[in-house]
Amino acid sequence: MKYFNHLSTTLLAGMLGIMSMNAAEGIEINHLGTNNTLVRVSDDARYLLLPVEESVDDATVNVLLNGRPETTIYVRLARNKVDYYVPFDISRYKDSEVVLNIVTAQGRSSVREAKDDACWKTIKLSDDFDTSNVEKFRPAFHHTPLYGWMNDPNGMFYKDGTWHLYYQYNPYGSKWQNMTWGHSSSRDLVNWEHHPNAIEPDGLGAVFSGSCIVDKANTAGFGKDEVIALYTSAGMSQMQSLAHSSDNGANFNVYPGNPIITLESEARDPNMFWNEETKEWNLLLAHALDHEMLVFTSPDLKTWTLQSAFGKGIGAQDGVWECPDLLQLPVNGTDEKKWALICNLNPGGPFGGSATQYFVGDFDGKTFTVDTPESGVVPTKWMDYGKDHYATVSWSNAPDDRKVVIGWMSNWQYAAEVPTRQFRSANTLPRDVSLFKGNDGEYYMSVLPSPEVDALRDKKVTAIKSKGISKKGLSVSLPKANDGICEIDFRLNSPKGQPVTVTLSNAAGEHVDMVFNPSDHTFSFDRTQSGLSDFSQDFPAKVKAPTLRESTSQSIRMFIDRSSIEVFDGEGNFALTNLVFPTSPYSTMTFSTGAGKATLNSLEIYTITPSTNN
Template sequence: MNRRLSPFSGRSFLYRNRFASAWKLANGCDAAVGLVICFSLLLFVFVTPSVGDAQDDILINSFETANYGEWRVEGEAFGTSPAQGTLPGQMQVTGFEGKGLVNSYLGGDKSKGKLTSPEFTIERDFIKFLIGGGGHEGKTCINLIIAGEIVQSATGPNLQPGGSEFLNWENWDVQDRKGQKAILQIVDDSSGGWGHINVDQILQSHTKTVKRPAPATKEPANANPHPETTKELKITGKYILFPVSNKGQRGRMTVYVGDQLVHNLDCDFPASQDSIDWWTYLDMSEYVGKTAKIIARAAPEICEMWESNDEIRHLQPLYQETLRPQFHISQMRGWNNDPNGMFYHDGQYHFFWQCNPAGRDWANMYWGYATSRDMVHWTEHDRALRPFGGDVENRHPKMAVKNCFSGSGNIDFNNTAGWQTGDEKTMVLAFTDTGCGESLAYSTDRGTTWTVYEGNPVIEHKGRDPKLMWYEPGKHWVIAVYDEQPEQGRSIAIYTSKDLKEWKLASNLPGYFECAEIFELPVDGDPTKTKWVIFAADAKYALGEFDGNTFTPEHEGKHQVHWGSYYASQCFSNSPDGRVVQVGWARINMPDMPFNQTFSVPTNLTLRTTEDGVRMFANPIKELEGLRKLNPNSVENKKLTRDTPVVKFDVTDQLFDIVVTLKNGNASKAKLKFGENVATYDFDAQKLDEMPLKTQDGRVTFRILVDRPMFEMIGADGACFKTSSRRDMGQPIGEVSLSAEGGSLTVESLVVYEMTSVW
């Protein structure tokens, strides 16, 4: 039902604010002076022009109140009241006004909901508002609705250099709608990556508000009050060590050796020695014996703590921290997001990622780097790329102009770029340098050192996240990259090159957002029958043909395998056994840890023929089964009925691989509980939690991989795959139970393997 605006909307809101201003100014004065001030300002409130005057804006909502008032709330995403800034697990939100805003990240990107205003009359030329968050058209948006029809709509902005959660102004021209009744609806109908919307300060106005530039860095609420300090430090060990606080005072730290710029990043410095949460490090191994000059905004007592050392300082035993993943890839320090630069070469898998070494929130965007021989046990190396070299001519070879956003990696087997020295093949990284465009870096010594190509950018366009691949039939390179051409909108652009340096645009495929991926797979294991697969950051994929220049989908829309807190996945190039193995960013917050976020387990991608057609499956790699301990808890052919509806095991620790096969009788649901977490199979809806999963001959099989902060749920050998945080993260599971609801079923097999740590 449509309702009138609340008393604190529009004109009444202005009166309320003026009265509040009068009271604040009068408060604290002596009685006589206060009375005069208050009377004078109240006279101003009611005598000066109201919001009905042509010069005044009409405030629809600033979301500064304790609840949403008469705005109608549906679903879970918006909660019962406006958010107070950034929510748990979210990148830092900036650009909003006051303390409150609409933020649908409550519970993470998986939550959905709607927020609908009361009806109001359009009285000004423009409706304007601040908007941020996800950019999914029709899914994460604000809509203007008149007579039941959406007449205007806006989504969150794209990922901005320096602040992906930055709210900016949007203006709707509604001059031809004056006098009409309307409502506003803020929508979050997306559960994938960037599946949330932020809105603040909605106004009717006669003037537009110009968009603001996104901040170069995200200044926290407790901004650093200290002036710059300069310190000289003799480099006697491999690292510079310095302390970090999870609630730190952010300040820039710049490191020079001689006149060379070596590091330049924003750090979350502690306010004092008492507020240190962890220590981090910067690589200085090539400068041992020299003196570094460090310039930083930090408390003097913190600057005195900087030191050079060969060993990294750990306040907790490394890899044994409470929420440390035990069989997922996990960096030693700081924030991570997208996996990057994934390739196999000469016995090793090389894995890179977006990282902030000096804080647990998104910032800085170095590229972390690790290698493995089995994709299970990983060794972390020095970070491969560094941000914020700017226009400094003498900067470290690893430094980009600004942030090193996402990208990929490969091997230049044919020395097409001419960088090879000796017999060692050149490793190539393709990334988005937010200061110039799509860029390259390379290594001629197996990844020990990296050099940012002096001819960057190799592609200039409005987009990011290049996927680099070699197209053997055409003997040329391909970059698939997120792009925004005015005529195409959001798309994957395909560029081609013979030498990695000169690129030309070949085609665009509309309808994709961020982190492009493209590869070829056999159908049902038949190498003579293949299809190409393409997807972007949400991993919703299309099948089709690719001729080295153009991808042609064979069906409408996209298919989905991945669900939950899974985003920005990428696949290893050049796997020796022909496998295509995928890893995604697991968007899971790790409170109070010296690291934050993690990655999914590697999954082997295959194409299989199903009753719905050819579909992609994502099944954990077989190598993970080598972590299973002997003598698992198990039960076979156990019938659950209304009288005996549960089978359970008491267990210790919190690392498990649980494999279930059920045959239904007449139960409506089966629930697998592990600690405080629940996986539900709905026989009537044919769903595993929210994921469609059909029974086969009345049977369903699924698997749960449980790690300290998270779990992953896999249906039918990879028909669906969900990544989620644990409700009881870091705590022993205690009990695993399986129960039937609404009838009987047979537990054909329930096996609970304990898992060993890779550390």
């Protein structure tokens, strides 16, 4: 009889699946095969906490409500150990029966082996999810997601005193997947408030980058001052979709007529704006694999007409073209205005990986015409010469006709491998852009920290005027407060053209070396010994920016956060944005020359008050 009962139980388990005996209360787990498991939730908790192991492949999690498909997400469910948890909000399904039909990667020899995966013993229910920072390298004054993966900023607009920032977001892990529009807002471009996700994947695919505008004249017919979003729906193909919001971008209604733009080839990242001169809407769309930007026009934001294409054979062509923007910018010191077309590409940056190039020219509402020198070769111009500046686009409807941009502070070469896990990636500081004319007669983009950034300053802890610099070196202590975050402003003069080295270092011997070389008119940044770097062979790097002036003087404004350094030319001629991961904060700043003498005309160091990012 014992044998009969055992045999019956075995047969029953084979017919109905093997039920996990270690499931948390309120969770029933049935293993149906070596890579298929059903998870049934019978509890009113707010979250189902999913255990993640980053080194394994994604599991496909099909969510069923009352037996019908609701959504599909992809999660690296823990097989050997739990790196961290991500929350799946089940409170919105309170009155439904929730079942997760999960397909994991193959590789198990039997169902009994499959049920030993760590995720089945550690999955749990909870009414809260702790987003308190547990990361050593989480920035203190840059925008980051509370948890999960972030890449491109997109859909940014200003309305009623608030700056809205949307971003490419994975709520279910700290690597790229499940592309969703995350949402944060700020009254001052410095302190950020996080909001629920704005636009989520649907039957047309994941939600890739796009843009938002305020439809002041109700051209789309959804209502005056409706916020309109265009974005790329990315499933088997890429197509452009529309959504609209009547509550200032908190919630979006997906347009039932989607998609509104389809092409026979890959195209993404629609960026739209109202053209006051032609009285119609313009849209740029990245024809990614063709290395060009497509220009469309529309009277109503729904029906778009292709007018022209720009870019084939011009500028950097090595990688795909993405995330366009087209801005009419003032030329500093003049009454002139020119158009600048921003083009992000990956790979193909000046020092490897992803970067942001731009073109200056004219735009008649249908065609962008780039300025071409007498040589006939359009020079490649970079908005930032660091390794970690990508997907840079502007806020629409900014006050006083300001052109304010923000970028993704990382590089596709190693973005998924940097030494953080609770979150991955931050945004750059916001920057105001304009144009200036160089000594060579070319127009260049001026990039400066937005004025709102000044509010980060706490106390001026160092003030030096007119100190000599020699081979011996001039050293200054850096603030210790808040892990050494600070702003450093200085002006150098090397009248005989001697290179001046500026070194940031810590007690562990880790250091960053920056060199102003007036002889070849460059400013360089070397992070090869900056701290942790073994997570990627592409991370140790030396980068160099042209100063775009013939001068022995150089002013710099620098911002040091826990895992980044942003360097700005004092007049906006160049910027260098680089991640760094020192094992302890940089504590000393040293100015030196290899030979000869130079002068530190001024040095000011400010402590920084951490911003709100909650």
